[in-house]
Amino acid sequence: MSKHETFDLVIAANRLPVDRVVQPDGTVEWHRSPGGLVTAMDSVMRGRDGAWVGWAGEAGEAPEPFEEAGMWLHPVPLDADEIAQYYEGLSNDTLWPIYHDVIVPARFHRAWWRVYRTVNERFADAVSKVAAEGATVWIHDYQLQLVPALVRERRPDVKIGWFNHIPFPPVELFAQLPWRQQILEGLLGADYLGFQRVADAGNFVRACRQLLGLTTKGEVVTTSSQPARQVRASAVPISIDYAELEALSRTPEVRARAKEIRASLGNPKTLLLGVDRLDYTKGIRHRLKAYEELLADGKIAPPDITFVQVATPSRERVDAYKRLRTEIETTVGRINGMYSGIGAAAVHYLHHSYPREEMAALFLAADVMLVTPLRDGMNLVAKEYVTCRHDLGGALVLSEFTGAYHELHQAFVCNPHDIEGLKNTILRAIQTDPKDKRRIMRSLRRRIANHDVQQWASRFLANLDAAPHKPRRKAGEEAQPDAQAPPATDSPLVHRS
Ligand code: ADQ
Numbered sequence: 075m076s077k078h079e080t081f082d083l084v085i086a087a088n089r090l091p092v093d094r095v096v097q098p099d100g101t102v103e104w105h106r107s108p109g110g111l112v113t114a115m116d117s118v119m120r121g122r123d124g125a126w127v128g129w130a131g132e133a134g135e136a137p138e139p140f141e142e143a144g145m146w147l148h149p150v151p152l153d154a155d156e157i158a159q160y161y162e163g164l165s166n167d168t169l170w171p172i173y174h175d176v177i178v179p180a181r182f183h184r185a186w187w188r189v190y191r192t193v194n195e196r197f198a199d200a201v202s203k204v205a206a207e208g209a210t211v212w213i214h215d216y217q218l219q220l221v222p223a224l225v226r227e228r229r230p231d232v233k234i235g236w237f238n239h240i241p242f243p244p245v246e247l248f249a250q251l252p253w254r255q256q257i258l259e260g261l262l263g264a265d266y267l268g269f270q271r272v273a274d275a276g277n278f279v280r281a282c283r284q285l286l287g288l289t290t291k292g293e294v295v296t297t298s299s300q301p302a303r304q305v306r307a308s309a310v311p312i313s314i315d316y317a318e319l320e321a322l323s324r325t326p327e328v329r330a331r332a333k334e335i336r337a338s339l340g341n342p343k344t345l346l347l348g349v350d351r352l353d354y355t356k357g358i359r360h361r362l363k364a365y366e367e368l369l370a371d372g373k374i375a376p377p378d379i380t381f382v383q384v385a386t387p388s389r390e391r392v393d394a395y396k397r398l399r400t401e402i403e404t405t406v407g408r409i410n411g412m413y414s415g416i417g418a419a420a421v422h423y424l425h426h427s428y429p430r431e432e433m434a435a436l437f438l439a440a441d442v443m444l445v446t447p448l449r450d451g452m453n454l455v456a457k458e459y460v461t462c463r464h465d466l467g468g469a470l471v472l473s474e475f476t477g478a479y480h481e482l483h484q485a486f487v488c489n490p491h492d493i494e495g496l497k498n499t500i501l502r503a504i505q506t507d508p509k510d511k512r513r514i515m516r517s518l519r520r521r522i523a524n525h526d527v528q529q530w531a532s533r534f535l536a537n538l539d540a541a542p543h544k545p546r547r548k549a550g551e552e553a554q555p556d557a558q559a560p561p562a563t564d565s566p567l568v569h570r571s
Contacts, residue, residue: 080203080204080205080206080207080209081123081124081125081146081204081205081206081209082122082123082124082206082208082209082210083118083119083122083123083124083125083209083210083212084124084125084126084127084201084204084205084209084210084211084212084232085115085124085125085126085127085128085212085214086126086127086128086197086200086201086211086212086213086214086218086221087111087126087127087128087213087214087215087218088128088129088161088165088214088215088217088218089107089128089129089131090126090128090129090130090131090147090149091106091107091111091112091115091126091128091143091145091147092104092105092106092107092130092142092143092147093105093107093131094130094131094132104140104142104147106142106143111214112143113315113318113527114312114315114527114528114530114531115145115531116143116144117527117528117531118531118532118535119144119145120144123206124145124146125145125146125147125148125204126145126146126147126148127148127150127197127200127201127204128147128148128149128150129149129150129151129152130149133152133153133154133157134151134153134154135151136149136150136151137149146204148200148203148204150193150196150197150200151196152193155189156189156192156193158391159183159185159186159189159190160186160189160190160192160193160217161217162389162391162392163181163183163186163189163190164183164186164187164189164190165190165216165217166389166392167180167181167186167392167393167394168180168181168182168183168186168187168251169216169217169219169251170216170240170355171394172243172247172248172250172251173216173240173241173242173243174240174241174243174355174448174449174450175241175243175247175448175449176247176250177354177355177448177449178354178394180250180251182251182252184252187252187253190220191220191256194218194219194220194221194224194260195220195224197218197221197224198220198221198224198225198227198228199228201213201221201225201229202225202228202229205225205229205232207231208231208232208233209232209233210232210233210235210535210538210539211225211229211232211233211234211235212235212236212237212534212535212538213225213234213235213236213237213264214236214237214239215237215238215239215240216238216239216240218236219236219257219260219261220256220257220260221236221260221263222234222236222260222261222262222263222264223259223260223261223262223263224260224263225263226263226264227263233265233538233539233541233543234263234264234265234266235264235265235266235267235268235534235535235537235538235541236261236264236266236267236268237267237268237269237310237312237534238267238268238269238270238274238451239270239312239451239452240270240451241270241271241274241277241449241450241451241477242269242274242275242277242278242281243277244277244280245277245280245281245284245285248277248281248285249281249284249285254281254285255285255286258278258281258282258285258286259286261278262282262295262297262303262305264305265303265305265306265538265541265542265543266305266306266307266534266537266538266540266541267305267306267307267308268307268308268309268310268534268537269307269308269309269310270309270311270312270451270452270477271309271311271477271480272308272309272480274309274451275293275307275308275309278307279293279294279295279307282295283295286298293306293307293308294306294307295307303542304542305541306537306541308537310530310533310534310537311452311477311480311481311525311530312451312452312454312477312527312530313454313457313522313525313526313527313529313530314454314457314458314461314522314526314527315526315527315528316461316522316523316526316527317526319430319434319458319461319462320461320462320464320523322430322431322434323434323437323438323461323462323463323464324464325431327431328431328434328435328438329435329438331431331432331435332435332436332438332439333439334435335435335436335439336439339380339382339422340377340380340417340418342376342377342378342379342380343378343379344374344378344379344380344441344442344504345379345380345381345382345439345440345441345442346365346379346380346381346382346440346441346442346444346500347381347382347383347384347436347437347439347440347442347443347444347459348361348381348382348383348384348385348443348444348445348446349384349386349433349436349437349443349455350384350385350386350447350455351385351386351388352385352386352387352388352395352398352399352402352425353388353389353395353398354394354395354398354448355447355448355449355450356446356447356448356450357446357447357448357473357490358383358385358398358402358446359398359401359402359405360446360448360490360491360493360496361383361444361446361490361496362383362402362405362406362409362421363405363493364493364496364497364500365381365409365420365421365500366405366408366409366412366413367493367497368497368500368501369409369412369413369420370412371497373497373501374501374504375413376413376414376415376418376419376420377415377417377418379504380418380419380420380421380422381420381421381422382421382422382424382436382440383406383421383422383423383424384424384426384428384436385402385423385424385425386425386426386427387425387426387427399425402423403423406421406423409421433458434458434462437458437459437462437463437468438462438463438465440459440468441467441468441469441504442468442469442470442471442500442503442504443455443456443459443468443469443470443471444471444500445459445470445471445472445473445476445478446471446473446488446490446496447473447475447476447490448473448475448490448491449475449476450473450475450476450477450478451477452476452477452478453472453473453476453477453478454478456470456472456476456478456482456485457478457482457522460482460515460518460519460522461519461522463515463519464519466511466512466515466516466519467508467511467512467515468511468515469485469486469503469504469506469511469514469515470482470485470486470503470515470518471485471486471487471488471496471499471500471503472485472486472487472488473487473488473489473490474487474488474489475489475490481521481522481525482518482521482522484514484517484518485514485518486499486500486502486503486506487499
């Protein structure tokens with residue numbers, strides 16, 4: 075252990091905020107992972123005694139706990155079988171599709187569920203070990219939905235919050251889950267639950283009422299535990315580090331790189347850009363279809379226009395993702411075969427990760443950013459694009475099925491299922507008078523400047539702090555863990571599984 079045995083603030087997330095990098099001479103270094111969550115946590119950890127519990131990213135034994143970037147990191151081990159069943163299986167092949175409108179069918183395997191539970195118990199043990207008496211515990215995301223109740227059983231003295239980065243589905247879809255009751259009870263172990271959208275929080279509260287038969291009032295669910303507790307579920311939309319990314323995008327290096335990118339693409343009149351994890355939720359297929367039809371209709375043509383699609387490799391061992399990759403790559407090949415000229419590609423498809431500077435340059439270079447998910451908790455790419463446009467150039471096409479839409483509805487809004495509508499929106503984003511586009515961009519930027527990631531983290535912690543909580547002694551010191559009484563049976567959907 076470190077200089078401290080325990081910590082006042084404990085973050086638990088599937089992944090630690092660092093990546094293991096082996097140097098050419100064989101020495102191992104830990105590099106901070108890029109991304110908003112790490113930056114947000116930096117700002118809340120500053121001046122506090124913080125630890126982060128999570129998987130280090132490689133199968134097998136976990137490294138010893140260590141200090142990095144001012145945080146105490148406590149790795150949780152996962153073996154290859156657990157990665158396949160807890161992470162790729164239950165998290166990404168069962169929960170992910172259910173929570174994203176079942177865009178692909180969810181797969182249910184009891185063995186996956188058992189391993190999900192085991193891994194959640196391991197996270198809860200680790201959290202309970204590093205949390206100081208009365209600590210604040212902040213648990214993240216759909217991989218750890220049982221952890222709130224498991225931590226409460228072990229440590230009734232700590233205050234527990236959970237934030238969902240992805241949507242929470244309507245009860246009609248959530249009800250398909252064979253383990254719906256256990257998941258709701260797992261989450262109700264928290265004192266406060268944060269969601270991206272008001273609708274997500276509402277879906278959770280409704281599921282508690284209809285599936286567990288609990289009493290709810292507005293944002294508050296009353297548990298059936300003895301004594302009963304009140305758990306609040308509300309929206310706290312995540313954001314990005316506006317000041318930091320804005321400053322990066324203004325650097326001479328990034329501006330010069332943006333010009334260089336355009337030049338290397340043959341200085342097209344219009345550069346369209348898509349940046350996504352290669353995920354079926356992101357609407358990449360729909361975007362390509364609309365683009366292909368616009369080319370076929372003769373409405374647009376290279377070299378005046380080109381489209382750069384960055385598709386970060388993701389979950390490559392899950393079948394649905396393998397199929398999606400094949401489909402996208404076949405479509406890109408067909409479009410290029412039909413519509414590209416020599417030195418004038420219709421689509422540039424880049425299946426890589428890039429450093430932040432390169433992403434900022436791409437955003438600054440693009441005339442139209444295509445954010446067309448079929449369902450997305452928030453979508454930080456939309457916020458990053460707007461943040462980089464200090465020149466007030468560019469136009470954002472944004473799906474109404476993203477969390478971001480609820481904050482950025484002045485954008486060029488689209489329904490990606492409506493291909494005809496999507497085509498028209500893309501054309502509008504290209505053709506609208508630059509003066510009008512600048513006005514739109516200014517108002518989008520104002521929104522993000524005033525609602526950045528630091529503000530998100532403070533709001534979450536303030537809500538958690540305000541949640542009613544009766545501190546009790548640590549487990550093992552005569553504390554009675556909350557017992558969940560059987561749910562009432564007056565709801566048509568309530569039955570014990
Ligand atoms: P994601 O589904 O991963 O996140 P998103 O919010 O867009 O989606 O975040 C992706 C991040 O990765 C962005 O910061 C983006 O810049 C970066 N990125 C993408 N492609 C990259 C590449 N090729 N190279 C480098 N960086 C790349 C989940 C939910 C979202 C929610 C976030 C945060 O699915 O809905 O917004 O968590 O809560």
